[in-house]
Amino acid sequence: MIVTGTQEKKILAQAREERWAIGAFNAFDINTADAILTAAEELGVPAMLQIWDFHDPEAPEGNSMLNAAATKALINMVIARAANSPVPVIIHLDHTRTFGGCIRGIQNRASSVMIDASQAPMDENIALTKRVIEAAHACDVLVEAEIGHVASNNDLNNSQYTSVEDAKRFYEETNTDLLAVSIGTAHGFYATEPVLNYERIAEIREAIPVPLVMHGASGLTDEQFRTCIENGIVKINFATYVQIEGGKAIVAALDKMNEAGRRPVFNALVGMGQKAAKDYIKHHMELFGTRPVTL
Numbered sequence: 544m545i546v547t548g549t550q551e552k553k554i555l556a557q558a559r560e561e562r563w564a565i566g567a568f569n570a571f572d573i574n575t576a577d578a579i580l581t582a583a584e585e586l587g588v589p590a591m592l593q594i595w596d597f598h599d600p601e602a603p604e605g606n607s608m609l610n611a612a613a614t615k616a617l618i619n620m621v622i623a624r625a626a627n628s629p630v631p632v633i634i635h636l637d638h639t640r641t642f643g644g645c646i647r648g649i650q651n652r653a654s655s656v657m658i659d660a661s662q663a664p665m666d667e668n669i670a671l672t673k674r675v676i677e678a679a680h681a682c683d684v685l686v687e688a689e690i691g692h693v694a695s696n697n698d699l700n701n702s703q704y705t706s707v708e709d710a711k712r713f714y715e716e717t718n719t720d721l722l723a724v725s726i727g728t729a730h731g732f733y734a735t736e737p738v739l740n741y742e743r744i745a746e747i748r749e750a751i752p753v754p755l756v757m758h759g760a761s762g763l764t765d766e767q768f769r770t771c772i773e774n775g776i777v778k779i780n781f782a783t784y785v786q787i788e789g790g791k792a793i794v795a796a797l798d799k800m801n802e803a804g805r806r807p808v809f810n811a812l813v814g815m816g817q818k819a820a821k822d823y824i825k826h827h828m829e830l831f832g833t834r835p836v837t838l
């Protein structure tokens with residue numbers, strides 16, 4: 544079942560209270576969507592599946608592989624798959640930079656949407672977030688906002704830790720449902736070791752009552768994940784390494800087929816990549832301590 548914003552709020556509040564986290568995994572196609580949901584179904588825990596606003600000209604690169612019609616079809620497939628799942632599924636619209644993008648997410652049955660104006664000055668970020676929240680809450684959809692910029696592609700110098708004062712001010716003025724904070728991680732791959740500020744996570748958790756979100760979690764160690772969660776991270780965005788695991792499984796399968804002199808079959812290869820992605824996601828759901836919930 545796809546959960547409403549109210550139900551999502553309940554799941555996240557329980558996670559925050561009991562100090563476990565939910566992995567927010569990105570679906571790029573029906574295979575990754577199925578891997579995410581199958582992993583959750585095998586464990587009997589809630590799933591959080593993220594998609595991007597593929598029409599957003601500022602959306603992350605890599606989405607351009609889908610044209611508008613294919614995007615719509617993907618959303619329809621993902622929604623149908625999630626609606627028929629026995630576990631609660633949170634459909635989340637990841638990084639969206641415009642009001643219109645968030646509205647498209649709401650229209651497409653998202654449980655929650657992310658408005659990312661973290662690169663704009665604080666006052667602009669607050670103003671845009673408030674607008675999105677007014678529209679989203681009218682439709683029982685939650686909103687995630689971000690303050691303190693989470694860097695990309697190893698540009699760690701560009702990353703800044705979110706301050707407690709900023710988090711407090713932002714929460715008080717916007718009443719955001721989820722808050723993404725910058726605590727030393729970066730999107731994509733790491734060239735140098737990330738320096739995570741666990742104390743800051745704990746201080747922000749103490750200061751505001753909303754679930755905290757960590758972006759750029761690929762590449763962290765199990766220990767780093769556990770410590771982030773203990774200190775108050777509730778939602779963990781996780782994309783890059785799932786794709787790598789799936790890709791590695793496909794390469795290994797292809798090598799085997801070549802050695803055996805068999806022809807490479809597209810759907811068999813994709814299936815092997817999907818299974819590897821599913822197992823990897825499942826491992827992380829267990830690592831994050833994701834628990835069954837009653838709604």
Ligand SMILES: [Zn+2]
Binds near residue numbers: 638693730758759
């Ligand atoms: Zn992100």
